[in-house]
Amino acid sequence: KQALGEIIIFIDSDLVVTEHFLQSHADALVQAQQRLGCDRLFTYGWVINTCNFDDPTSEPYKITDFSAAYFATGNVAIARKWLLEAGLFDTRFQLYGWEDLELGVRLKQLGLKLIKCPEAVGYHWHPPFSLDQIPRMIDREIQRGRMGVLFYRKHPTWEVRMMIQMTWLHRLLWGILSLGGRLNERTMAPFLQWLIDRGKSQLALEIARIFLNWYNVQGVYAAEREIQG
Structure with missing residues (x-):
């Protein structure tokens, strides 16, 4: 609600991005709008999981990094107006999970199209499993x-x-x-x-x-x- 920009980009707090991250999302949004002739869309960047804290961007994309989610806030760019029209996040989701995908259902009902943007890559760092x-x-x-x-x-x-x-x-x-x-x-x-x-x-x-x-x-x-x- 407090955001002032026209485009909102969501990333996880422990996500490392490249210097071309913002531009990649912006370019993909503009190109998709021109191609589709409307702005009912959002971009979804790659999220690559890595345990390499010293050099996270060296991690290659893996099959386990694939996500079939329609709207997950790990790496997504969307116009603020669509979030407002959909009704924002439901604050009843007080525990872990599903608040972003539930909002995604409402965005899909508005007819928004998911545009994949692998150039906008984020490296999701987490410590090795123990x-x-x-x-x-x-x-x-x-x-x-x-x-x-x-x-x-x-x-x-x-x-x-x-x-x-x-x-x-x-x-x-x-x-x-x-x-x-x-x-x-x-x-x-x-x-x-x-x-x-x-x-x-x-x-x-x-x-x-x-x-x-x-x-x-x-x-x-x-x-x-x-x-x-």
């Missing part, structure tokens, strides 16, 4: 599950159910992969630490996502039961 991060990550997944139910209550569509993993398919998938929760932060700790000790912290994180997703799905259904009962 076991002491897991309790906070689990709590975040449970929060994400709870906010996912709020998201679905606002937009009760199949698309949103898929996004928040509120389907029997997700419950079955993560239930099978985690052996019904038996593969968890305690039982997996020795193996994850073994990978970390051998310089494979990213692989350890990807494996940990199995039980993290299980916690997320459990959080979704727990929040839904609370609302219904």
Whole structure:
């Protein structure tokens, strides 16, 4: 609400950008408006995850950096007027997750088109994965599950159910992969630490996502039961 500029650019607080970042977003916005003949659009730049604090921009783009999100505020440029018309962020999202994608649903309803802008690249720095991060990550997944139910209550569509993993398919998938929760932060700790000790912290994180997703799905259904009962 306090922003004065016509274009708002959102980036994560721990995102490192290049000297061409702003110009790349600006050029992509202008070119897309000329090509489409309207300004119902926004640009979405690349976000490359890296643990390299000394030289984050040396990190190449990886398959794990791909995002299918329509509107995620890690690296996006949009006209202020569309945010106002859509109704801004819903402040009921007090816990972690979904406030930007929920706003994205309303922006999509206004007919805004996503314009990919890989030239506007941001390097999302985070420390290498370690076991002491897991309790906070689990709590975040449970929060994400709870906010996912709020998201679905606002937009009760199949698309949103898929996004928040509120389907029997997700419950079955993560239930099978985690052996019904038996593969968890305690039982997996020795193996994850073994990978970390051998310089494979990213692989350890990807494996940990199995039980993290299980916690997320459990959080979704727990929040839904609370609302219904």
